[in-house]
Amino acid sequence: LCGVFRTTNTGYDQATAFVNADELVKLYGGNRILTHEIAILLHDTDESAMVRDKLSRIAGDNSVSTWRELAPDAALLNDFMIVYYFIFIGIIMLALAFGIINTMLMAVLERTRELGMLMAIGMNRRRIFGMIMLETVFLTFVGAAAGIFCGWLITGILGKTGIYLAGWAEGFEAIGYASRVYPVVTIDFILFTALMVTATAVLSSVWPARKALKLNPAEALRTE
Incomplete structure (x- = not known):
């Protein structure tokens, strides 16, 4: 344990831990994990649903959600x-x-x-x-x-x-x-x-x- 962090979201703090990517690969085996989540910030949040639908068509098996669905x-x-x-x-x-x-x-x-x-x-x-x-x-x-x-x-x-x-x-x-x-x-x-x-x-x-x-x-x- 190197340290603790605190954000403005207590639920996020209670369910999140940061670890070294190499150590995580050793723990679970397999190839190195490159990306598990991509967040996109829009200028107009009203376009969230439209952007989600467009990304869903090219995301394959990956899920795409808007901020309203996540929070x-x-x-x-x-x-x-x-x-x-x-x-x-x-x-x-x-x-x-x-x-x-x-x-x-x-x-x-x-x-x-x-x-x-x-x-x-x-x-x-x-x-x-x-x-x-x-x-x-x-x-x-x-x-x-x-x-x-x-x-x-x-x-x-x-x-x-x-x-x-x-x-x-x-x-x-x-x-x-x-x-x-x-x-x-x-x-x-x-x-x-x-x-x-x-x-x-x-x-x-x-x-x-x-x-x-x-x-x-x-x-x-x-x-x-």
Whole structure:
């Protein structure tokens, strides 16, 4: 026994031992064992099944399995995290929508006299509607840009130091996940977030804009 090793997967640690290949050949006899397993890392895990089917046709008697088949517990956790991610994003977008609606309704109420004056001097309802929409989208873009920058900066720092999940360390290690995670922000995630925020802002600004269109110019001008 030369030493012990420890990975993030306790099940792997309990069932794995590293030995010298020459000693293993002597123990079991026969020719030298060259390869017993080949692992292929894909850029897109969604292509795992397709790649498995292609390799199975040329693998002969050798078996080909995807990571989901080899680690169903990890696959289940991954699916759960994806569902949780979309639920979390939905809650954030809902809170954002309520915040935008509340802010822009207050802006319309505070500018009732100004909007009435614009209508009185000839600004049509389409321009009033567009003005409210553009103001909402502009404010959202500024906030989104600041949020994305701060998130990118914090993620860059945590991506180097890692986040230690002490409370879930044993559970994660039991299924092969490290107790220290290193977050990463991709361009796809940033674009998806920006698209979701923009769509939420546009939809949320419709109600305040319609509220402004219902103003009566004469009554609005008398508003203090």
